[in-house]
Amino acid sequence: MRLFKNVITRMILERVMLGILTLFAVSVLIFAATSILPGDAATAVLGQGATPETVKAYREELGLDRPAIVRYGDWLAGVVQGDLGTSLTTRQPISDSVIPRFENTLFLAGFAALIAVPLAIGLGIIAAINEGRLVDRVANIVSLGAISVPEFFVAYLLILFFAVKLGLFPTLATVFPEMGFFDRLYVTILPVIALIMIVTAHMLRMTRSAVLSVLSQPYIEMAFLKGLRRRSVIMQHALPNAAAPIISVVALNLAYLIVGVVVIEVVFVYPGLGQYMVDAVSKRDLPVVQGCALLFAATFVAVNALADILSVAINPRLRRSRH
Amino acid sequence: MNEHVLKIRNLRIESVAGTTLVDGVDLTVARGEVLGLIGESGAGKSTIGLASMGYARAGCRIVGGTIELEGKELRSLGAEGRRDLRGTRIAYVAQSASASFNPAHTIMRQVCEIPVYHGLMTRAQAKAHAIELFRSLGLPEPEKFGEKYPHEVSGGQLQRAMAAMAIAGKPDILVFDEPTTALDVTTQIEVLALIKKIIWEFGTAALYITHDLAVVAQVADRIMVLRGGRTVEMGTCEQILSAPVEDYTRLLVAERDVHHSLVSDALVDAEKTVLEVDRVNAAYGSISILQDVSLTIAKGETLAVVGESGSGKSSLARVIVGLHSATSGSVRFEKKTLDPNCRNRSRTDQQGIQLVHQHPDVSLNPRQTIGNIIGRPARFYGGLSGRALKQKITELLKMVGLPENFAVRKPGTLSGGQKQRVSIARALAANPALIICDEPTSALDPLVAQEILELLVRLQRELGLSYLFITHDLGIVQRLAHRTLVLLKGEVVSIGATREVFSPPMHPYTQKLIESVPAMKTNWLDGVLAARADRTAREEPTAA
Incomplete structure (x- = not known):
């Protein structure tokens, strides 16, 4: 058991270090990318009509006249201490407005994931058990359809039927801090359904094919020859060996739920991080864009590192080496 | 009480595409009896073995009988009823133990699966029973052995664990599907002894499937010879070995006849050394694979390199052709020292030494025609083109005994033996002085292998070729090689004329190797095991 702990702890440490390194590289990229954008906050805020003198003065006030490397250093030092800087448009600390919005995004993503992940894996396994039968074909066709339809289209269809025609749910998913938990669930139900439809299909198909690809292994034939039912063979012998690809596709979709919900947030006017970022981009509020991008990157890195660690933890060959 | 455990009548199995795989096979296995099924690949032996469990692989259908x-x-x-019998009344032992264990579960869980799943025992009972089995099969620390995962134990131990898994449900009959085919001769003996012990101790009947007649003769009471899905001949072990009725069986029995040497020393030009390897050392990283290996091969001579897997046989071949650079020592070909790396060798140096691989499936490009495959070296080294090239291809095909029209076919349409002939033709196209053959027949059925060996000998006689022949099959060595080199863990244990290497006094390892080759007689295994026990008994007092 000591060995198990050692391998896992070493792995976790390694992943955390790598994650930090990745984030550092990402921060450089984000800063460089926002720096080469045409125009800066000063021209954006002051508008086309501003005289060069006012723009220059405003730039100096914001510190935009200093060399990029110095500004990067300042920014990074702030980020490390949890300070993402000040918004150019609202003059408020970015961290204050980002955190509640990030929580909103996590709530939406978590709600969707809680339903989508078990649903996708369950249906994927059922499809694999009944390979070639009706259940499998229906699952295949429906999931292929769901993948092919763009997410905003799904969102508008949901609004049309459930909000406009049937009037069951609100069209806008407006939430505010004082709102109760069940009210929140109620107003976010349409965006959550839209998200579930998008990510479930992908995970379902991956689960099915990961399980089926293991079925050609000799130990699967051995399990059949030991007199096991197909269901038992798949659950006990195929699934544990198909876990690694399933975990990585789940991680990819979880990250997508958090990072890729921008479109859904905009359609339902949900006050999440994605909508906030889109807003900031249109206002040229570059510090906010940088902060949001970094937060998204951190989420992505964390989810993937978690998936890697989990894959090792459930694989006896990696967990327990021969020595 | 039924005296027959298994009774198959008029069995017919077809592929989904409609080809007949097994055609009208009848067999019976009495309680406690061992029936050997023997035949080349495609004979339908494994299909029959699985059918006896009511199981057909994907793409196969049991259509009659x-x-x-x-x-x-x-x-x-019905499916449910068949499943109840699998594992409990009839159990399966597969060729590869490492592939047949699920890597995600402990050995104990998998050994207990049959009795627990079928409700024969509680989990606690099954565990106690499994520990009992581990002990009687000689596994180390039987109480703790089951807690290990398959990757944590050695291949030999896993083989024993697979046997324990098969008998855990106390079946009346076991199906052994080529359990020793992938093993070295020295390991094969241990596994055969284990199988005999199981059959003897637990009194189970067995269906023993193999392509090696000498192996099956050690364990079977009766033997059934199969070919192309039909029964050729069936009889007791003694009858099949001593008085085979059918021609095909007679060929199988004669295949191991080591006294009939295929080569003579008359054509060897001992004065003319083709290859000289001098104190070569090689390593993969920090792991040494060859230590001070020296050898010479004369014109027209065959030098066999024997040893078990991991002894460095193939590495030696790679060093000679320059695919792996030696760390020290030299390789001289026709009096010229070759660069350790083949990239730095001249075209003529490369031309002189050609390689024939073990698996023609992998070494022939499936997208090219046979004409292209053979023609490329002829064009590259011989500078041939157009009509001359075409003529050369035809000539090469004829040399290896293939019809002219094969030039337009692709490897996928050829049998294993035909593919290996193409590989040989490709080597010949470069017009080499030395061909390195890396286990060229080990993937082939015995009779096809025999034909390939005869082809190699004929080519040697006609073209004065030299061979470096890598193999673990000592039967081949004794028929084919003028001289033999025995390799153990990268070191030369013995080198010399084949007859001398294999006659006393021998190096202990050479002796072990030669004793491990199954002989075409029924009591060979018992003899070897008795001799071993005797030796250990004699050695023990001196050790103490």
């Missing part, structure tokens, strides 16, 4: 297990007809029993 009856399969009675313990008086129950499996085909009319």
Whole structure:
């Protein structure tokens, strides 16, 4: 058991270090990318009509006249201490407005994931058990359809039927801090359904094919020859060996739920991080864009590192080496 | 009480595409009896073995006949009924233990699966029973052995664990599907002894499937010879070995006849050394694979390199052709020292030494025609083109005994033996002085292998070729090689004329190797095991 702990702890440490390194590289990229954008906050805020003198003065006030490397250093030092800087448009600390919005995004993503992940894996396994039968074909066709339809289209269809025609749910998913938990669930139900439809299909198909690809292994034939039912063979012998690809596709979709919900947030006017970022981009509020991008990157890195660690933890060959 | 455990009548199995795989096979296995099924690949032996469990692989269908297990007809029993019998009344032992264990579960869980799943025992009972089995099969620390995962134990231990898994449900009959085919001769003996012990101790009947007649003769009471899905001949072990009725069986029996040497020393030009390897050392990283290996090969001579897997046989070949650079020592070809790396060798140096691989499936490009495959070296080294090239291809095909029209076919349409002939033709196209053959027949059925060996000998006689022949099959060595080199863990244990290497006094390892080759007689295994026990008994007092 000591060995198990050692391998896992070493792995976790390694992943955390790598994650930090990745984030550092990402921060450089984000800063460089926002720096080469045409125009800066000063021209954006002051508008086309501003005289060069006012723009220059405003730039100096914001510190935009200093060399990029110095500004990067300042920014990074702030980020490390949890300070993402000040918004150019609202003059408020970015961290204050980002955190509640990030929580909103996590709530939406978590709600969707809680339903989508078990649903996708369950249906994927059922499809694999009944390979070639009706259940499998229906699952295949429906999931292929769901993948092919763009997410905003799904969102508008949901609004049309459930909000406009049937009037069951609100069209806008407006939430505010004082709102109760069940009210929140109620107003976010349409965006959550839209998200579930998008990510479930992908995970379902991956689960099915990961399980089926293991079925050609000799130990699967051995399990059949030991007199096991197909269901038992798949659950006990195929699934544990198909876990690694399933975990990585789940991680990819979880990250997508958090990072890729921008479109859904905009359609339902949900006050999440994605909508906030889109807003900031249109206002040229570059510090906010940088902060949001970094937060998204951190989420992505964390989810993937978690998936890697989990894959090792459930694989006896990696967990327990021969020595 | 039914005296037959298994009774198969008029069994017919087809592929989904409609080709007949097994055609009208009848067999019976009495309680406690061992029936050997023997034949080349495609003979339908494994298909019959699986059918006796009421199981057909994907793409196969049992279309006719009856399969009675313990008086129950499996085909009319229904899926649920068949499953109840699998593992409990009839159990399967596969070729590869490492592939047959699920890597995600402990050995204990998998050994207990049959009795627990079928409700024969509680988990605690099954565990106690498994520990008992581990102990009687000689596994180390039987109480703790089951807690390990398959990757944590050695291949030999896993083989024993697979046997324990098969008998955990106390079946009446076991199906052994080529359990020793992938093993070295020295390991094969241990596994054969284990199988005999199981059959003897637990009194189970068995269906023993193999392509090696000498192996099956050690364990079987009766032997059934199969070819192309049909029964050729069936009889007791003694009858098949001493008085085979059918020609095909006679060929199988004669295949191991080591006294009939295929080569003579008359054509060897001992004065003319083709290859000289001098104190070569090689390593993969920090792991040494060859230590001070020296050898010479004369014109027209065959030098066999023997040893078990991991002894460095193939590495030696790679060093000679320059695919792996030696760390020290030299390789001289026709009096010229070759660069350790083949990239730095001249075209003529490369031309002189050609390689024939073990698996023609992998070494022939499936997208090219045979004409292209053979023609490329002829064009590259010989500078041939157009009509001359075409003529050369035809000539090469004729040399290896293939019809001219094969030039337009692709490897996928050829049999294993035909593919290996193409590989040989490709080597010949470069017009080499030395061909390195890396186990060229080990993937082939015995009779096809025999034909390839005869082809190699004929080419040697006609063209004065030299061979470096890598193999673990000592039967081949004794028929084919003028001289033999025995390799153990990268070191030369013995080198010399084949007859001398294999006659006393021998190096202990050479002796072990030669004793491990199954002989075409029924009591060979018992003799070897008795001799071993005797030796250990004699050695022990001196050790103490």
